Amino acid sequence: MIVSRRGLLQTAAGAVGIAATANTARADEPIRLGFLTVKTGPLAAGGIQMEQGMVLWLKLNGGKIAGREVKLIVADTAGSPATTRTKAQELVERDKVHLLLGPVAAFEALAISDYTNAQKIPVLGVAAAEDMCQRIASPWFVRATSSSGQCAHAIAHYAATELKYKRMTIIGDDFAFGHEQNGAFLRVFEDNGGKVVQKLWSPLNAPDYGTYISQIKSNVDAVFMSFAGSNGFRFTKAFNEYGLGGKIPLIGGMTAMDEAILQQTGDDALGIITANWYSAQVDNPANKEFVAGMQRDYKVDPGYYSGGPAVLGAVLEAALKTTGGNIDDRAALMHAIHANVVPNTVRGTLRFDEYGQATGNVFIRRVEKKGSRYINTVIKTYPDVSQFWTYNPKEFLANPVYSRDYPVARFLEA
């Protein structure tokens, strides 16, 4: 009876608002960091790497952010929006976390946004859905990595202006992340004189890519792929099986040739050019230390998923230094995050735009072999890339969000 009454009281306190408990928090108690990731189910590969990145970043920083101890509370969302919602609520109301990091997937992030906004909980996200930092931007959500289109804009520009591709086929996973990357690619590629002559979509769980690869036009200059998870690896292997490797160049979006699948893809990956806000090869002291740590602790090179928390950690560190270690005044914390320029992250300098999206380096990388390992060598850096590319934000936001059919492809050939 007593237990249930206490539970009831806790829930009530949570519902009334964390502000009450936050006021009583002392500066010498640890920062409670709620970490939403996926540790079970098909999305677990990325989620586990994300946790590795976070744990390592904390370890490299002595378990502290801006001099304060950190208590990391990890919750497994299982890649399910409903579970994510439950876990977020648990972290906020039971564990009284000061802020949330994650979750991995866009549909998970969208499932908790109304709740975290209502609770005024700062969320440092990694999920790439464009609109989370555009048309439905929230003052409580920031993304230090990139939107779906942010890196695709850059590689589209690179493909049109430096690789001089004129006619291309674009293919991607048939869900929002693929639609948004391919939409962004199409817009910038065609604005720079290229033509997308063929668009292909494969289901996220396509059992086989043979049927799609056989459809690729033999007279295109190159193929752009936006795949997530292990699909980039599977597509690339099939692309070579069908004898297209070496005949038609393959370029890709930010997760298509991630470090996590690079070693397994092996020789088939050589020469593939992709764009990402990160590469394990980025040459700065913070990244060198981080990569060495990942190789020592987990025997892998960090990539998209493990690199994200390292950037978030640096952002948080800078913000807490600005607020003098105060994490209880959440509005001040968010203000500091928005106002700061963070110079020393693993992806280099970054700052946030008014919608909460980071503006920073985007790297064009080419897969090369160094010794027995495959790496994403940085061949060009686009500095200070905005999520709006070079477009005017107001005009950009007046358009619909990138989708399967927007922008309209005007040069498709039958």
Next chain:
Amino acid sequence: MQFWVIQSLNSLAMGGLLFMLSAGFSLIFGLLRIPNLAHGALFMLGAYLGATALANGLNFWLAALASGLAVGLLGVALEAILLRRLAGNEQAQVLVTLGVAFIIADLCLWGFGGDPMPLAAPRSLRPPVFLAGFAFPGWRLVVLGVALTTAASLWILLDRTRLGAMIRAGVDDRLMARSVGIRVSFLFSAVFFLGAFLAGFGGVIGGPILSAYPGLDAEMLPLALVVVILGGVGSLPGALVGSLIVGAIYNFGTALFPDLAYVVLFLPMVVVLAVKPTGLFGRVLR
């Protein structure tokens, strides 16, 4: 012209892959009436075991047989320890096999990690074959050949041997088979072994096309269900014809009507269920 030739070859190759996936499921479903929802997980486990064996330098065909054997023995254990107690209780069987599927999937994640593991086909069978000016992956033709060989072997086993006669007797009338002195419990173990062996073996044979990765189980299981429902429960020709039909529908469907990619696999199943609920080659089970 080239489109039709290459998509036809794709269809046949995928049909072969689907047969390797669904033959075991069909056998177990047909004889034991157990809808073994762990079949996709056993297929994935086979792929993982094969990838591990290959990474340790084992010959591809030996790796495929060894994985099949290991998964087959696991199947026997599952049948003897869990499923035998639930004979006739289909609801419980569905739940238990689904639970086993989740357990196998998370054990694979724990043991093999979350990153995809490639399975390399034997070097000599890897390069593309050039046919009238276009390339077709050599391994896919091998998969088709293995599938046809497997189908023929199973047909001989089921149609021409004493064990096969007993199995057919069990499919047709379980009670009568028991009453004429067939040891149905042994038969059950043998069939479960064979079905699980085919799953593990198929996982390795299909590995160079699919590779092993978390989620492979959940992607493969519906395909096995579609093939078996289309072809008819417990029917070997049904599984083969069903596989080839589904392979063709998938390839031509997604190529000709790309917007229907998600439903194209399930439409034929719906049609067959509406017109002939027992499937193309199925009979009413007693």
